[in-house]
Amino acid sequence: MRAVAVAGAATATIKASGLVQAVVSPLHTKTPPLTASDMAAIDTALGKKGRYVETEAVYTVALPRNDLKVSIKGEAVPIPLGFGGWVSVKRTMDGKSAVLMSDTVLLQEEVNPLISAAHANGLEISAIHNHFFYESPRIFYMHLHGMGAPDDLARRYAAAIKMTKLFPANQPPAGAAPTRTGKEIFDLPMLDKIVGHTGTVNGVTYKYTVGRGDMTIMAMGAEMTANIGLNSWASFAGESGAAHIAGDMAMLEAEVNAVVRALRSNNLEVVALHNHMLGEQPRIIFLHYYGRGAVATLAQGFRAALNELGKEKGGAIQMQPS
Structure with a gap:
């Protein structure tokens, strides 16, 4: 085996299989924070307030399809x-x-209309795919x-999204709060104990959102963290x-295949396997899954998949704030 440098923050070991297993040391510098005026500008542009996660220096605005x-x-x-x-925004590591x-x-x-609108406004497309089987309408x-x-x-x-249902002003209200x-529906302490x-x-x-606290992933000069899309989750x-x-x-x-085996051995369906980003280092693959059954059994399947992550670091995947 030989080691190669990855993004200045990681070392990757090339195994006999040809696949790369990253052995990553965390960056010692922090992402420069967004300013209050930065966040106000995002709120004004979208007509909706977002949420700032200071530990990751990420500002996120949720865009649910309540329609x-x-x-x-x-x-x-x-x-x-x-x-x-x-949609999330954070600064590059150099702050520029x-x-x-x-x-x-x-x-x-x-x-395709959104592809054209994104390109017309200087944005790029990194992935298009499904997350579900059997859904109606097709999403x-x-x-x-x-x-x-x-x-x-x-x-x-x-x-880019102004004329679409994604734009907050074009969305109906979320509706009355559920009874x-x-x-009240789930035994949360039990689930938290299973999932860890x-x-x-x-x-x-x-919902659980679990970041890759065992490594540093870089893309476009920024650190990819849980709240800018680098996470595993279960809802x-x-x-x-x-x-x-x-x-x-x-x-x-x-x-990838260890996670696939863990999900299938727990009777969870693998729905999609693909990229979300372009140019990130080390390369990250995303897998979507779905299942039905007793909630404790489903949670055990998610935990089994999490156990396959970060094994080069002893399987100690740490949750990043979400």
Whole structure:
């Protein structure tokens, strides 16, 4: 085996299989923070307030598709199960520019008009794919990115989505609060014990977001962290005895098949395997999965997949704030 440098922050070991397993040391410098005026400009451009995660220096605006009524195999499922998009902005490590990344939730007929609008506004497409099987209507996910000053990125992104249902002003209200939330539906302490992390209640769902705290991933001069899309997640909906799980796993190439085996051995369906980003180092592959069953059993499947990540670091995947 031989070692090669990766992005100045990682060393990759090339195994006999030809796949690269990163052995990564974290960066010792921090991402410069966004300013209050940067965040205000993003809010103004999109007409909606976002959320700043100081530990990652990431500002995110959620873009749920509340206009959609989605079902899987004929059963209605809530939008927070996995039908909400987002846009995030953070500065590059040198502070001279910023990076925008976004995951957009689209009907089939909305994909190509948004490609044209994104390109017209100086943004790039990094991936287009499914996240689900059996859903109605058919949903696709398009990842966008760009570089520039935070306020300029926000204006260009807003212009690209202005005529779409993604733009917050074009969305209907979320509707009345549910009579029961994920907190009442599920035994959260039990799930947290199984998964080994603490999740977040979002309406009738409960979601875990787990970053790759075992390594440093760089793209376009910025550190990719949980809140700019570098994470594994699991969202639960339904009832404790008959729940849905939908999620995503963020993997090194050498981890892919171990994660696939873990999911399938726990009767979870592998739905998609693909990239989300372009040019990131080390290379990250994303896997989407889905399942039905008792919520504790589904959570055990997610935990089994997490156990296959970071084995070069002893499997100690740490949760980044989300």
